Structure formats: structure tokens, C-alpha cells
Amino acid sequence: MSHYRGRFAPTPSGPLHFGSLVAALGSFLDARHAGGQWLLRIEDIDPPRCPAGAGDTILRQLEAFGLQWDGPVHYQHARHAAYQQALEYLRDAGLAYPCSCSRKQWHGHSVYPGWCRHGVREPCKPQAWRLRSDRGLRPIAWHDRLYGEQAFDPADLGDVVLKRKDEFWAYQLAVVVDDAEQGITDVVRGADLLDNTPWQRQLQQALGLPEPRYLHLPLIVGADGQKLSKQNLAPALPCDDERVRPLLCRALGALGQPLETAQQYAPVAEQLEAAIARWDSTRLQPVAQRQALDC
Structure with a gap:
């Protein structure tokens, strides 16, 4: 087992669709080809968006496609204390501050202008918590394995929300804390x-x-050129064997990892075994793929 630790981290706002499958499959293959672990995290920190039972549906869908994760499932709803500890650390370091401003108030600006950095403008209103982008942070740069060198000035990003006014945790803080807690070495996602x-x-x-x-x-897009998503009613992945195999084959094609002809009609486990052995991330193309890809 290598030191590689990857993860798939869906939001249970509904069942997985073909675009979700491609993202899950890509992260799974990258981890397994490296001889590493592949963890599953259910990012359910926004209860109004997460209907009851959606998380269980996602587990069944992943199992139907042979995407078996390592260890227990990690649920964000149980992680409040860890996120609070991180927020307090940032606050004590002078990097986080409460903010009463609404998006409507700063809609004329490209990013939030930091009006509450030196004190809450409207203390009687509900307050979010933001990360200061103007203090103590170096330029942000990294190498993406597909999209190459990336670089950003923190000031151009604005002060991202860490905790929302409704007391729910924001995605950015939660995902960073959880990736560190789980020892994630490689993030593979859409x-x-x-x-x-x-x-x-x-x-x-x-x-x-x-x-x-x-x-x-x-990304995977539909015939209308729009990204496949739950919001635009992308069909849910099936769990029956007859439809799983061809969809898995199509997902491999979308990732630039087509199966050999003899393997296209093999059981799912054999398809995955072949795909793991042949995985090559350099065959990925940094362009959207269409849903209509066939085997």
C-alpha cells in the first residue's frame, strides 16, 4: 500500500448522476493504480439541501458500480467541533472576522470588499465569518496535474465565508479540515x-x-452544453447490472481510458480491474466531454 490517500466527497443533495460517476471513477482509478487508499466522505453540512436517505442512495450506487471505499464512511454533520476549533484558531490569529454584509449590499463589486474587517458594520444583524485575504497570506500557486501551473493573488479572491449567517459551516473550511484529518494526499475531482x-x-x-x-x-456536459448536475435534472445512476456495465464503459471513455473490445462486455469487477491496470492520467483532456459517449 502506497502513501497515496484519495477520496470521493459527494454532497447528498440527491442521487449520483453520470457526471458524478465520472468524478468518482477518476478518483477511484487514480488511487487504486497508485496502490493507495480511496476514502468516502459524505459532505452533509447543509441540511436544507440534503434530503433524508440521499446519502444511503449514494452508497448503494457506488457499490453497484464496484467502487468500494476503504474504511468507514466519513460524515461532515458529525464534525462541528473540528470546524469550530479551526475557526477559533483563525480568529485568534487575526485571520477570521465576523461580517454582517449581504451579497445584495456588495453586488457592484467583483469580490467582497472587506467592509467588516475592522468591525462589524451592522452588529444587530446576523453575522457570517470570513477569512481575511489581506493579511499574512502568500501568493497562492500550485500545479494541477491536468491544467498545469495555477497562480492567484489572495487579494483577487476576496474574503471567503467560513461559517454562514445561518450557523451552517461553509464548504471551503469543512473540506480543508476534513482533508487534513483524513490524511488526503491527492484530490481528484471535477x-x-x-x-x-x-x-x-x-x-x-x-x-x-x-x-x-x-x-x-x-466536466461532463449534456446535449445542451450544460454541465450535468442535479440542478438541471441529470438522470440518477441505476443500480441494476444490465445498465451499470455500459454506463461504466461510457464513463471510462469520457476519462480517455476506453476498454478493449473484449472487455466491454465483461462483468463490472473485470472492467474495473482492467481499468485500474491501464489508468493513465496523461490521456485526460482538459475539455468538457459529452454525455452521449458510447463504448
Whole structure:
């Protein structure tokens, strides 16, 4: 077993769809080809978006496609204390502050202008917590394994929200704390999250946490050119064997890892075994793939 530790971290706002499958499969293959571990985290920190039973549906879908994870499932809803500890650390370091401003108030600015950095403007209103981008943070740079060198000035990113006004934790803080807690060395996910990475690198730097390697996979789009998502009603993945195998084959094609003809009709376990052995991330293309890909 190598030191590689990857993860798949879906939000249980609904069942997985084909785009989710491609992201899960890419992270799974990268981990298994490296002889590493592949962990599963259910990012359920936003209860209003997470209907009852959606997390269990995701587990069944992953199992149907042979994507078996290592260790217990990690649930973010049980991680409040860890996120609070991280926020208090940032506050004590002068890197986090409460903010009463609404998006409507600063809609004319490209990023939040930091109005509450030196004191809450409207103390009687609900307050979020933000990360200061103007203090003690170095320029953000990293190498993405598909998209190459990336560099950002923290001031251009704005002061990202860490905890929302409704008391729910924001994605950026939670994902950074959990990646560190789980010892994640490699983050493999969809390219729609590429622009989230600078904020996460900021937080890793501010909290003194390890910085994993990143590989952002090409997005899957539908016939209308839109990214497949739950919001645009992308069909849920099936769990029956007859439909799982061809969809797995299509997902491998979308990742630039097509199966040989003889393997296209093999059981799912054999398809995955072949795909793990042949995985080559250099065959990925940094362009959107269409849903209609066939074996």
C-alpha cells in the first residue's frame, strides 16, 4: 500500500448522476493504480439541501458500480467541533472576522470588499465569518496535474465565508479540515471545483495544514452544453447490472481510458480491474466531454 490517500466527497443533495460517476471513477482509478487508499466522505453540512436517505442512495450506487471505499464512511454533520476549533484558531490569529454584509449590499463589486474587517458594520444583524485575504497570506500557486501551473493573488479572491449567517459551516473550511484529518494526499475531482482550490490553499496555509496534490477532471456536459448536475435534472445512476456495465464503459471513455473490445462486455469487477491496470492520467483532456459517449 502506497502513501497515496484519495477520496470521493459527494454532497447528498440527491442521487449520483453520470457526471458524478465520472468524478468518482477518476478518483477511484487514480488511487487504486497508485496502490493507495480511496476514502468516502459524505459532505452533509447543509441540511436544507440534503434530503433524508440521499446519502444511503449514494452508497448503494457506488457499490453497484464496484467502487468500494476503504474504511468507514466519513460524515461532515458529525464534525462541528473540528470546524469550530479551526475557526477559533483563525480568529485568534487575526485571520477570521465576523461580517454582517449581504451579497445584495456588495453586488457592484467583483469580490467582497472587506467592509467588516475592522468591525462589524451592522452588529444587530446576523453575522457570517470570513477569512481575511489581506493579511499574512502568500501568493497562492500550485500545479494541477491536468491544467498545469495555477497562480492567484489572495487579494483577487476576496474574503471567503467560513461559517454562514445561518450557523451552517461553509464548504471551503469543512473540506480543508476534513482533508487534513483524513490524511488526503491527492484530490481528484471535477474541473468545476478548480476555482475553489485557491481558497482551499489559502486555508491550508493559514491553518498550517498539508497541501495535497490536485487533479481536476474534465466536466461532463449534456446535449445542451450544460454541465450535468442535479440542478438541471441529470438522470440518477441505476443500480441494476444490465445498465451499470455500459454506463461504466461510457464513463471510462469520457476519462480517455476506453476498454478493449473484449472487455466491454465483461462483468463490472473485470472492467474495473482492467481499468485500474491501464489508468493513465496523461490521456485526460482538459475539455468538457459529452454525455452521449458510447463504448
